[in-house]
Amino acid sequence: xxxxxxxxxxxxxLTLFVALILPLFPDMGHLSGYNRIFPGRKRLxxxxxxxxxxxxxxxxxxxxxxxxxxxxxxxxxxxxxxxxGDSSVWGTLLKPDQTLAGxxxxxxxTFCGKTAHFYNLGYPTISLTxxxxxxxxxxxxxxxxxxxLTTLEAFPLEKQLTSPLVANNATDIQGLIDRYDLPxxxxxxxxxxxxxxxxxxxxxxxxxxxFIRLQLYGVMWAATGVDQVYSENYTPPKTDFEVxxxxxxxxxxxxDESQLAxxxxxxxxxxxxxxxxxxxxxxxxxxxxxxxxxxNFFYPRWAYDEYRIQLAQKADENExxxxxxxxxxxxxxxxxxxxxxxxxxxLELASNVIDALQVKCEE
Amino acid sequence: MTEEMIATLKKFIATEIARQPDRSIxxxxxxxxxxxxxxxxxxxxxxxxxxxxxxRIEDTELNADTFDTLEQLAALIQSRQ
Amino acid sequence: xxxxxxxxxxxxxxxxxxxxxAQKRAFFIFIFSLVAxxxxxxxxxxxxxxxxxxxxxxxxxxxxxxxxxxHEIVKSRENIFTFGWILLVIxxxxxxxxxxxxxxxxxxxxxxxxxxxxALVVFGILILFAIFWAKNKSIALGGIILVISLLIAIKYQxxxxxxxxxxxxxxxxxxxxxxxxxxxxxxxxxxxxRLIHTLQDSIRRRGPTVFLQEYVTFIFFYPALVAGxxxxxxxxxxxxxxxxxRSNIEWGFIIERLALGLFKKYILADSLALVAINPxxxxxxxxxGWAWVLLYAYAFQILLDFxxxxxxxxxxxxxxxxxxxxxxxxxxxxxxxTHFWNNWHMSLTQWFRAYVFNPFSRSLRGTSLxxxxxxxxxxxxxxxxxxxxxxxxxxxxxxxxxHGLGLFFHSRWQNVLRVRVSNWATTPMRQQVxxxxxxxxxxxxxxxxxxxxxLPTPQKTLDFFSLLxxxx
Numbered sequence: 001x002x003x004x005x006x007x008x009x010x011x012x013x014l015t016l017f018v019a020l021i022l023p024l025f026p027d028m029g030h031l032s033g034y035n036r037i038f039p040g041r042k043r044l045x046x047x048x049x050x051x052x053x054x055x056x057x058x059x060x061x062x063x064x065x066x067x068x069x070x071x072x073x074x075x076x077x078x079x080x081x082x083x084x085g086d087s088s089v090w091g092t093l094l095k096p097d098q099t100l101a102g103x104x105x106x107x108x109x110t111f112c113g114k115t116a117h118f119y120n121l122g123y124p125t126i127s128l129t130x131x132x133x134x135x136x137x138x139x140x141x142x143x144x145x146x147x148x149l150t151t152l153e154a155f156p157l158e159k160q161l162t163s164p165l166v167a168n169n170a171t172d173i174q175g176l177i178d179r180y181d182l183p184x185x186x187x188x189x190x191x192x193x194x195x196x197x198x199x200x201x202x203x204x205x206x207x208x209x210x211f212i213r214l215q216l217y218g219v220m221w222a223a224t225g226v227d228q229v230y231s232e233n234y235t236p237p238k239t240d241f242e243v244x245x246x247x248x249x250x251x252x253x254x255x256d257e258s259q260l261a262x263x264x265x266x267x268x269x270x271x272x273x274x275x276x277x278x279x280x281x282x283x284x285x286x287x288x289x290x291x292x293x294x295x296n297f298f299y300p301r302w303a304y305d306e307y308r309i310q311l312a313q314k315a316d317e318n319e320x321x322x323x324x325x326x327x328x329x330x331x332x333x334x335x336x337x338x339x340x341x342x343x344x345x346x347l348e349l350a351s352n353v354i355d356a357l358q359v360k361c362e363e
Numbered sequence: 364m365t366e367e368m369i370a371t372l373k374k375f376i377a378t379e380i381a382r383q384p385d386r387s388i389x390x391x392x393x394x395x396x397x398x399x400x401x402x403x404x405x406x407x408x409x410x411x412x413x414x415x416x417x418x419r420i421e422d423t424e425l426n427a428d429t430f431d432t433l434e435q436l437a438a439l440i441q442s443r444q
Numbered sequence: 445x446x447x448x449x450x451x452x453x454x455x456x457x458x459x460x461x462x463x464x465x466a467q468k469r470a471f472f473i474f475i476f477s478l479v480a481x482x483x484x485x486x487x488x489x490x491x492x493x494x495x496x497x498x499x500x501x502x503x504x505x506x507x508x509x510x511x512x513x514x515h516e517i518v519k520s521r522e523n524i525f526t527f528g529w530i531l532l533v534i535x536x537x538x539x540x541x542x543x544x545x546x547x548x549x550x551x552x553x554x555x556x557x558x559x560x561x562x563a564l565v566v567f568g569i570l571i572l573f574a575i576f577w578a579k580n581k582s583i584a585l586g587g588i589i590l591v592i593s594l595l596i597a598i599k600y601q602x603x604x605x606x607x608x609x610x611x612x613x614x615x616x617x618x619x620x621x622x623x624x625x626x627x628x629x630x631x632x633x634x635x636x637x638r639l640i641h642t643l644q645d646s647i648r649r650r651g652p653t654v655f656l657q658e659y660v661t662f663i664f665f666y667p668a669l670v671a672g673x674x675x676x677x678x679x680x681x682x683x684x685x686x687x688x689x690r691s692n693i694e695w696g697f698i699i700e701r702l703a704l705g706l707f708k709k710y711i712l713a714d715s716l717a718l719v720a721i722n723p724x725x726x727x728x729x730x731x732x733g734w735a736w737v738l739l740y741a742y743a744f745q746i747l748l749d750f751x752x753x754x755x756x757x758x759x760x761x762x763x764x765x766x767x768x769x770x771x772x773x774x775x776x777x778x779x780x781x782t783h784f785w786n787n788w789h790m791s792l793t794q795w796f797r798a799y800v801f802n803p804f805s806r807s808l809r810g811t812s813l814x815x816x817x818x819x820x821x822x823x824x825x826x827x828x829x830x831x832x833x834x835x836x837x838x839x840x841x842x843x844x845x846x847h848g849l850g851l852f853f854h855s856r857w858q859n860v861l862r863v864r865v866s867n868w869a870t871t872p873m874r875q876q877v878x879x880x881x882x883x884x885x886x887x888x889x890x891x892x893x894x895x896x897x898x899l900p901t902p903q904k905t906l907d908f909f910s911l912l913x914x915x916x
Contacts, residue, residue, distance in 0.1 A: 008699055052724065212715065219719040219741075223734030383863060401782050401855060402797055403819050406805040421650060422802035423676075426794055 032066035033215050038222035040069030042096035043120040044134075045214055047228065054220035055227045058210040059168035061137050067214055070119045070141050079114035081357075082121050082138050084131045085149035088281055088339045089122025091346075095230060096120075098343040100149075103350045111144070112361035119143075125163035126153045128264045129184065133165070133172060139273040146272055147353060149279040151339060152307045153298050155260040156249050157183065161190040168192050180267035234336035238297045239288035246293045248303035255306040262314055269320055277357050280311060280324040282349060284331055284338040296338035323356040325349070368416070368437045375411055376433075380404040390434045395427040412436070418443040445670050445753075447710065449484065453666060453760060454702075461763050466688040469764055473665070473684075474526075474657050478502070478533045479549060480666035485630040487551040490608060491615045494551035496563075497629050499534060502660070503567045504594075506530070508587045508639055509659045510574040512646035517653055518575055526656040527571075534564065584643045591636045591643070598629055600836035631669045633833060637795055638663050642677050644799055652678045658685075665768075667760035671753050673771045673791035680766065688765040701759035708752030716745035723900050726908050735911045742898055743891040747776060750789070769794075776890070779882030780858075781850045784890060792830070801826040819855055824848035834897070839905060843896035850889055 034040045044064050047055030058064065065071055074080055083089050083101050091099030097106065101120035109116040119141075121134050131148065153159070160166070161184065166173055170191035177186045221227055251259050269276045284296045294300050308324065315322035333345030341349060369390055378384045380400055394400045400408060402425075409420045418440045420429075430436040460472045481498045488494045506527075510518055517523070538560040540546040541553050554560065597603045601624040608626035612619050642659075645651030654662070654677065662680045720742035721735075729735045751772035761768040775788040785793055801822055808818040824845060831844025869875045892909075899905045 011703070051718075213718060216715055216718040219734070219737060220725065223730065223738060224725060224728035225730055226728055381862075382859060396786075398780070398783050398786070401858070402786075402801060403805060403822060403855060406802050406809075409802070410806065410809060421648070422806070423645065423650070423798040425802050426797065 030062050030066055032063065032071075033218050034067040035069065035072050038218040040071060041067050041218075041221060041227060042069055042102065043090050043099065043227065044068055044123050046090065046124050049229055050213065050217065052229045053227065054217045054224065056210060056213055056217065057164070058207070058214060059165055060207060060211060061133075061169060061172070063211050063214055065137060065141075067218065068119070068121075070121070070138070074142055077114050079111040079116045079145075079359075080119065080141065080143045081116060081145045081147060082119045082135075082141070082143045083147045083149070084135050084138075085122040085281065086126045086131075086151070086154065086339070087122065087124035087337075088341060089120065089149050090124050091120065091122065092124060092228070092337070092340045093230060093234065093335050094228075094341075094343060094346065096225070096227060098346060100346055100350055100353070103343075103346055104354065107350075107354070109354070111359045114144075118147075122149075123165060125165060126151070127160050127163045127166060128154045128261045128268070129160040129173065129176070129182070130163040130166050132176060132180075132264055132268045133169060135268055135272060136172075136176060143274045145274050145357065145359065146276045147279065147357065148268065148276055149281040150265075151281050151283060151298070152248075152304055155262070155265075155307070156251065157259055157261055158249065160184055160261055160264065161188050166190075170194075176267075180264075180271060182267060183261070183263050237284055237334060237336065237338045239284075239286040239291065239331075241286070241288070241290040241294045243290060243293075245290065246300040246302065248300050251303065253302055255303050255310070257310060260307070260310075262310075266314070266318060269318070275321065275358065275360060277321050277323060277353070278315065279353060279356075280308065280322075280326050281339060282325055282327070282329045282333075282341070282345070284329075284334040285327055287331070298338055321356070321358055323352065325352050328352060365437050365441070368440065369433045371415065372412075372433055372436060376400065376408070379411075380407065388433065391432050393427075393431050394433070394436075395431050412440060416440050416444065445484065450756065453480075457760055457763050461693060462690060466686075469688055470657070470661070470684055473764060473766075474661045475529070475533065477661055477664040477666045477669070478530065479537070480669055481630070481664050482537050482550050483548070484666075484670060485551045486628050488626060488628060489617075489621075490611050490626050491617065492555040492559075493611060493627065495538070495554045495560075497627075499563070499567075501629070501632070501635065502530060502534070503570065504590075505635075505639070505660055505663050506571055506656065507574045508591075508643060509654075509656055510571070511583050511587055512642055512651065513653060513656075513659075515575075517655075520655075523656045526660070529657075530660070531564065535560065584647050587643045588640050591639050594632065595636050595833075596836065598627060598632060599832070599834075631664075631671075634668065634672045634674055635663055637674050637792070638677070641674075641795065641799065645677070652681055654681050665761070665766065667757040667766075668768055671750065671757070672789075673754060673757065673769050674795050675768055675791065679769070683766045686765065692765070694762055698759045698762050701755040701762075705752045705755030705757075705759060708748040708755065710752075713745050713749035713752055716741045716748065720745045721895070721898055721908070723898070723904065726899055726904060729911060732912055732914050735908065739891055739895065739912065742894055743776070743887075746894065747772070776887050777883055778886060779879050781847070781854045781886055781889060782858075784886055785847070785851065792833075796826050796830055800829055816852075816856065820848075820852045823851045823855075827851065837900070838902055839896050839900065842902065842905075843893055846893045846896060850893075 041055075045055055045067055046057050047053040048057070050056040070082070081104075083104075089100055091102070094102075096102050099120050099122075101118040101122075104116075104118040121138055123130060123134060128150065131150065131154065135146065135148070161173070167190050170193050173184075173191060174186045176182060177184050248255075265278075269278060283298070285291075286294065286296050292301070295304055304326075308326065312322070312324065314320070329341065329345050329348060333342050333348070334340060335342055373388050376394065376399075377386045377388060381388075388394070388399075392399075395405065405425045409422075409425050413419050420439070430439050456476060460469055460476075464472055481501065482495070485494050485498050488497075535557075537550055538554045538557055540549050541556065547553070555563075597607060604624045604627050605622055608622045608624070609619050612622055612626070642651050658681050659677075661684065662675070662677050665675070665680070668675065719738060721729075721738040722742075725738065729738065754771040758768050758770070769791050771790050771792075773787040773790070775784050778784045778787055804825055805818065805822045808822060811818070813821070825848075827846075827848035828841055828844035830847075831840040831842075834840050834843075865878055869878045892912075895905050895908050895912075899908060
């Protein structure tokens with residue numbers, strides 16, 4: 001007799017089996033339709049309105065990179081340059097071809113007799129540790145050069161682990177702390193740890209759903225080329241400030257080097273798989289009320305000025321290829337934040353960056 | 364009586380609806396759910412039954428749930444005669 | 445319908461199936477259906493209207509039951525009790541305004557109790573009036589017209605918006621933010637068709653005589669409230685009155701359909717929804733190949749969503765002894781359009797066959813039209829009305845005409861070529877070729893039809909068609 005209860009029981013046992021066996025296959029993220037069925041994405045997955053952006057935020061680095069065009073095999077004639085940075089590199093409000101990487105690619109440059117291809121590995125949260133995490137992961141894609149854009153907001157030590165991408169990749173971050181001896185606490189409560197139970201199907205259902213949605217949105221990415229809501233209506237950044245608005249996080253004047261993540265920066269540059277061009281990125285310089293106190297929403301003048309001096313010193317001491325272009329753009333080239341650029345602003349940035357890039361050819 | 368009725372109905376369906384006068388239709392062959400009789404011809408069949416046997420089949424009854432074979436149709440007609 | 449709504453419904457139904465005898469089971473279904481009418485109603489921005497719409501629906505159903513039911517039955521003791529229970533449910537739901545823990549039973553906060561009471565007095569007078577006055581066929585016909593008018597009012601956006609504006613200004617609410625979504629009436633499309641069916645049958649003196657409790661249960665039966673299927677009263681009541689015992693529960697059917705339905709609706713259809721065409725992405729698609737992918741995704745999404753929903757409804761119904769009719773039988777695997785429509789949303793197409801197509805075809809027989817003309821007219825009328833049932837817009841009309849013409853051409857083709865095709869298809873191999881080409885053509889015809897269905901305007905639809913057929 002084929003009792004319905006037996007069917008139910010079989011179904012339950014099978015489901016449990018699949019659910020509990022899942023932790024044994026942590027590399028699910030490598031399975032991807034990107035670069036096979038649909039083209040790789042031109043920037044890392046990130047999206048706050050998935051249904052309209054055909055893009056979503058998730059924390060599985062394997063899945064994120066597998067969805068990116070950088071996962072394609074590197075051709076012998078390719079000169080591979082990766083761009084690391086925050087949302088200004090990722091390109092908030094910019095279409096994929098308008099981002100810094102997109103505009104650099106349009107120049108069809110050749111280095112050392114190879115075709116230059118720039119990869120956008122920027123990601124919208126500001127933290128040097130987040131940059132280091134992505135840089136470290138990207139080493140496997142054999143870059144020939146690295147362009148790393150950053151800004152003071154990425155430096156405060158207390159901000160390093162607050163990026164959700166960092167917090168949800170605790171094991172990788174602990175590995176980085178160990179290897180590079182970073183001034184961070186490997187047991188920081190910000191870091192989210194996985195137990196065995198949370199790795200089963202029950203614990204991983206959100207991650208699994210995200211992974212499936214990332215694949216499904218691959219269809220929409222392929223069909224439309226849309227990977228963000230390119231909103232025309234945005235609020236411009238703040239340019240008027242109150243008297244007394246001169247704090248930078250909870251840091252004291254003068255700016256204390258030990259509160260900033262210079263060690264993380266040097267670790268990234270020293271241990272990088274390829275030569276690094278390090279850029280202090282452009283920002284909006286307010287001319288509104290009390291702008292003698294603050295440059296913009298992010299920075300009081302005292303903190304930013306001291307940061308630039310310290311950074312220039314470090315770069316000089318360590319012989320970094322350092323480009324400081326903090327003030328090259330007029331205010332109308334910024335969109336909805338003091339660091340987000342218009343397509344034209346990005347074009348100007350691209351010219352500056354390319355002039356500073358030092359290419360070393362292998363013999 | 365029943366067999367005669369089935370023969371009459373069969374002849375009507377084969378010639379007027381299926382338009383294949385030589386087609387054989389078994390008494391238990393599915394007529395409606397198989398698509399042999401489409402919805403429009405079903406109304407024709409209803410009118411034919413009304414004219415021939417004096418039995419009305421309501422619009423709500425012209426479907427495979429009420430009758431789907433010659434046998435079932437004949438039984439329905441007889442139950443109302 | 446959210447998964448948590450479904451879980452509550454399933455749990456209570458299981459409890460009822462296990463612990464209640466036949467009579468108590470019928471009473472449980474009745475009360476639970478009444479509550480579901482309020483609990484599943486979506487919350488609306490116009491104040492209190494998400495309480496009044498279900499209430500008006502209930503009063504309408506009571507009045508129409510009075511119209512179709514013999515006088516002596518209406519006044520019987522059982523029905524007086526049923527009136528009392530309905531009144532009690534409305535009052536208790538109204539009281540949730542003052543009971544925090546039960547607020548999930550209504551879409552948003554109900555009106556103040558004195559408002560509800562005054563409304564109930566008015567409704568009571570209306571019902572008494574119906575009992576003593578509404579006793580002839582023309583009133584049943586008036587009922588049909590009233591129900592159709594309601595359908596038009598919520599399906600024709602200009603009227604819906606006008607109504608919403610009127611209600612907003614009556615409530616002193618902002619008029620500028622008005623949209624057609626201000627008035628959404630849970631399940632009205634399905635409720636209306638059940639009402640019209642019973643009214644029309646009563647005009648033809650066909651339908652069964654049922655108690656008010658049975659009638660209310662039939663109209664608002666909770667598994668079928670949101671998206672059908674549309675049952676027939678005589679069939680439904682037969683199940684409701686049949687003896688019920690736990691040992692007769694068909695667990696195999698229930699478990700299979702429930703699992704299948706959940707999988708189809710909440711996993712497959714919800715995933716396909718991310719990649720199915722919609723008004724937003726239709727204008728963003730860059731090439732023909734992906735346009736086809738998105739179109740097919742929609743075709744399967746709508747099937748899996750709707751048939752998955754029906755599977756769940758059928759499973760829930762069966763659990764308490766109601767065998768709701770099937771709605772889908774592998775419609776995309778049918779070799780022609782006529783077969784497709786015999787297997788797609790079957791309870792709706794059977795309704796239209798019984799109340800539109802058959803009577804209209806009969807009436808055409810008296811005219812001097814040629815046979816093909818009658819077929820064309822009957823198909824076009826029926827399919828256009830099915831289109832309009834989804835919403836009164838040019839696109840739904842064209843979608844209806846698309847299928848009406850498709851059905852007409854198929855029936856012509858049948859007449860001309862059936863014999864020739866069956867003479868050619870003499871080997872099993874050839875029969876397979878005929879069958880599968882039919883399936884492929886039919887599916888693509890239906891899929892292309894969905895473009896009219898899913899996009900809002902003819903212009904957008906034509907743009908999408910030109911994208912689909914733009915090669916190179």
